[in-house]
Amino acid sequence: MVGIVIVSHGAMANGMLDAARMIVGEQEGMLAVSLEEMEDVEGLIEKIAAAVEKVDTGDGVLVLVDVFGASPFNASARLTLTRDKMDVITGMNLPMLLELAIHRQGSSLDELVKIALEAGPSSIKTLSETLKSK
Amino acid sequence: MPVFHVRMDNRLIHGQILVSWNSAFKIDHIIVTNDKVANDPLQVTLLKAVAPLNAKVSVLTIKDCVDYCNSPEAEKENIFILAKYPEDGLALLEAGLKIPVLNLGNQAFVRGSQKISNTVFLTESGVKALKKIHEMGIRITCRMMPNDPDTEYWPTIEKTLPQWAKSD
Numbered sequence: 001m002v003g004i005v006i007v008s009h010g011a012m013a014n015g016m017l018d019a020a021r022m023i024v025g026e027q028e029g030m031l032a033v034s035l036e037e038m039e040d041v042e043g044l045i046e047k048i049a050a051a052v053e054k055v056d057t058g059d060g061v062l063v064l065v066d067v068f069g070a071s072p073f074n075a076s077a078r079l080t081l082t083r084d085k086m087d088v089i090t091g092m093n094l095p096m097l098l099e100l101a102i103h104r105q106g107s108s109l110d111e112l113v114k115i116a117l118e119a120g121p122s123s124i125k126t127l128s129e130t131l132k133s134k
Numbered sequence: 135m136p137v138f139h140v141r142m143d144n145r146l147i148h149g150q151i152l153v154s155w156n157s158a159f160k161i162d163h164i165i166v167t168n169d170k171v172a173n174d175p176l177q178v179t180l181l182k183a184v185a186p187l188n189a190k191v192s193v194l195t196i197k198d199c200v201d202y203c204n205s206p207e208a209e210k211e212n213i214f215i216l217a218k219y220p221e222d223g224l225a226l227l228e229a230g231l232k233i234p235v236l237n238l239g240n241q242a243f244v245r246g247s248q249k250i251s252n253t254v255f256l257t258e259s260g261v262k263a264l265k266k267i268h269e270m271g272i273r274i275t276c277r278m279m280p281n282d283p284d285t286e287y288w289p290t291i292e293k294t295l296p297q298w299a300k301s302d
Contacts, residue, residue: 009149037252040144040242069184070149077180 003055143239
């Protein structure tokens with residue numbers, strides 16, 4: 001099963017993991033890593049690398065990060081470029097994580113990337129537009 | 135003035151730069167400058183990949199950065215320089231960059247560094263570099279965000295780390 005590591009500024013990553021547990025239950029091979037205010041990118045890379053090692057069963061690892069170009073992304077990207085079977089998705093949201101949790105069993109890394117790229121944007125809607133289309 | 139801001143930030147291009155600074159100023163060109171980073175193809179590729187829509191990103195050695203900023207080409211641009219450490223800031227000035235203010239951004243904890251605030255940890259060599267910068271008559275500020283106060287930061291460094299800030 002593909003491992004999942006969630007990386008964010010501050011407590012968001014742990015919060016997403018906590019929220020996901022409430023909805024889809026305890027998740028195997030899924031870890032959160034947060035960037036603290038006083039931390040540098042090199043230290044963050046080490047923390048992400050340790051988490052990746054823990055969740056990697058040989059099927060690869062998908063890293064979800066909050067903001068494109070920010071430190072959690074930069075650190076994950078630098079690590080990914082030195083490893084096989086790893087990818088990074090930015091702009092993560094909870095519906096995206098839930099879809100990944102549901103489809104992890106039996107899906108390859110490439111398949112999960114497609115699922116995340118579809119689930120993230122399609123989960124963003126306004127109430128007014130949703131009511132109009134009914 | 136082509137170079138309107140120089141920031142020493144060991145996270146280089148990251149969230150605060152892309153979101154806060156990039157929306158507060160009209161930045162045409164972000165130059166990341168640090169000799170080690172400029173010679174690491176992996177980091178150069180990534181830094182260029184996260185360039186915002188409005189600005190181009192270059193990753194240059196200290197010498198190439200100063201040469202570019204003093205060239206006619208730079209005259210037309212609004213340049214934001216991102217150096218990694220205080221030592222890089224000093225090297226920029228010594229290589230001939232003309233700028234009245236250097237801003238200290240994030241300086242994360244590294245081995246041997248001492249805390250000044252939650253976001254600024256300085257090494258002895260960093261403090262010595264900042265002292266030289268101060269003695270050159272350059273104003274040192276410490277602004278994480280564009281709306282942080284523009285106050286002179288050297289007295290805080292001197293007061294917090296007197297063992298490194300005092301004269302040799």
